[in-house]
Each structure stands twice: as C-alpha cells, then as structure tokens.
Amino acid sequence: MVVCSDEDSVVSGLAASEDISLNKVSNPEHCGGTQDLYLTSYGCSYKCLSKSAIVSLIGSFKAAPFLFPELAVLIINDDSLEEISGVYTIGGPDHVS
Numbered sequence: 001m002v003v004c005s006d007e008d009s010v011v012s013g014l015a016a017s018e019d020i021s022l023n024k025v026s027n028p029e030h031c032g033g034t035q036d037l038y039l040t041s042y043g044c045s046y047k048c049l050s051k052s053a054i055v056s057l058i059g060s061f062k063a064a065p066f067l068f069p070e071l072a073v074l075i076i077n078d079d080s081l082e083e084i085s086g087v088y089t090i091g092g093p094d095h096v097s
Contacts, residue, residue, distance in 0.1 A: 001043040004072035011042045014064050018057050058088055
C-alpha cells in the first residue's frame with residue numbers, strides 16, 4: 001500500500017515501472033467531515049510477489065518524484081517475508097519488522 005498526497009501520476013509511474021497494479025482505495029473528495037484530507041491510499045494484493053520484486057518496489061518507491069515526499073509511505077505486509085515487511089519512507093527512518 002502507498003499512502004501519499006493525491007499524486008496519481010507518480011503512483012501510476014511507480015506501478016508501471018514495477019509492472020504491478022496500484023489502485024486508489026480512498027477518495028479525498030468524499031471523506032466527509034469539516035477538514036480537507038490530503039492523503040490518498042493506493043493498494044494492491046498479490047498472492048506471490050517474489051522478494052526481489054518487493055525489494056525492487058521499495059527502491060523505486062524511494063526514488064519516485066513525489067511532490068510531497070515527507071507525506072509518502074510504502075507499507076509492505078507479507079507473512080512469508082517478515083524481514084522486509086514494514087513501513088518505508090522517503091528520506092526518513094524505515095520501520096521494518
């Protein structure tokens with residue numbers, strides 16, 4: 001899952017470079033409440049991405065040209081690869097199992 005400011009073009013480029021599908025799972029225009037929501041979630045679920053594919057995705061995420069990189073996070077949750085499951089950021093600390 002990628003969470004970032006609403007940057008469809010950056011996430012589309014990331015998905016294309018890694019040949020995966022990252023679909024928008026939140027719509028900031030329809031979240032309700034009185035405050036604007038500037039974060040959007042993009043997600044995918046694959047039964048068997050290889051460790052090398054996930055490591056490549058992490059590298060591509062960290063190099064992606066986000067306009068607000070301080071808001072971008074990549075969340076990896078893979079029961080069979082706990083050593084790389086965690087939360088990845090751009091320019092900040094990662095939080096890996």
